[in-house]
Amino acid sequence: MNGIYLLLGSNLGDRLNNLRxxxxxxxxxxxxILNESSIYETEPWGPSDQPWFLNxxxxxxxxxxxxxxxxxxLEVEQKMGRERKEKWGARLIDxxxxxxxxxxxxxxxxxxxxPGIETRRFTLMPLCEIAPNxxxxxxxxxxxxxxxxxxxxxxxxxxxxxx
Numbered sequence: 001m002n003g004i005y006l007l008l009g010s011n012l013g014d015r016l017n018n019l020r021x022x023x024x025x026x027x028x029x030x031x032x033i034l035n036e037s038s039i040y041e042t043e044p045w046g047p048s049d050q051p052w053f054l055n056x057x058x059x060x061x062x063x064x065x066x067x068x069x070x071x072x073x074l075e076v077e078q079k080m081g082r083e084r085k086e087k088w089g090a091r092l093i094d095x096x097x098x099x100x101x102x103x104x105x106x107x108x109x110x111x112x113x114x115p116g117i118e119t120r121r122f123t124l125m126p127l128c129e130i131a132p133n134x135x136x137x138x139x140x141x142x143x144x145x146x147x148x149x150x151x152x153x154x155x156x157x158x159x160x161x162x163x
Contacts, residue, residue, distance in 0.1 A: 001113070001134045003034070003059050005098040006073070007123055011044060012092045015054040016161050018080065022093050023058065023163050025076040031069075035059040037126030039161040043154040045120065050090040054161065057098065057126035066100040070110050073097065098123065102137040113137060121152040 006026075010018035019039065027033060037057040044050045062069060073095040080093045098114045105112040113136060117123050124147040127134075132144045139146070 001099045001102050001131070001137055003131065003134070004062065004069070004100050005127065005131065006058050006060060007055060007094075007096045007098050007114075007126075008058065009042075009053045009055045009094040009096075009122075010092060011051040011053040012090050015051075018093050019054055019056055020163055021080060022076055022095060025079065026058075026060065026073075026095075030064065031060050031062045031072075033058050034061050035130045036163060037129040039159045039163070040122060040126055040156050041159050042122035042156045044090075045122070045154065053122065054159070055122045055126060055156075056163065057123070057130060059130055066097065066103060066105065066110060066112060069100070070097060098127070099134075099137075104137055118146050119150065119152055121147070121150055121154060121156045124150055125156050125158075 008019050008022050039054055039056045042053045042055050044053060077093050077095055082092050096114055098117055100112050103112045124143060127143045128147050133142050135142050136146060
């Protein structure tokens with residue numbers, strides 16, 4: 001995988017504005033957005049009694065190492081008012097590092113590549129838009145191949161929204 005890819009998601013409040021605000025916060029700290037997918041509206045993963053998400057994948061360039069990037073993403077979430085109440089619960093904003101180049105890492109705070117990529121349509125569909133032929137550093141399969149094998153049946157719809 002060549003590049004650093006982040007997944008942004010929101011299902012509380014003004015979801016589109018939340019994605020825009022997070023994107024703006026990210027760009028203000030030596031992070032440059034190189035590419036972005038379309039925005040998808042997706043059925044919630046986990047508890048189904050919550051609003052649907054808006055999700056987008058962005059490719060970024062940064063001098064921050066993976067742990068500093070994670071800390072900064074968590075700071076952005078906190079600044080925006082995210083409260084961590086339940087796993088896979090509703091959230092104002094969520095920023096996940098999907099890939100940090102070809103890095104493979106498993107620590108208490110961060111796993112790279114993100115362990116949910118291969119099982120989540122809402123991650124793979126936007127990834128396929130901007131990095132279809134990039135390969136997963138562990139499975140060596142392209143994003144398109146991963147999507148073709150993904151068994152996630154949750155609805156994931158392309159929207160006309162833009163950042």
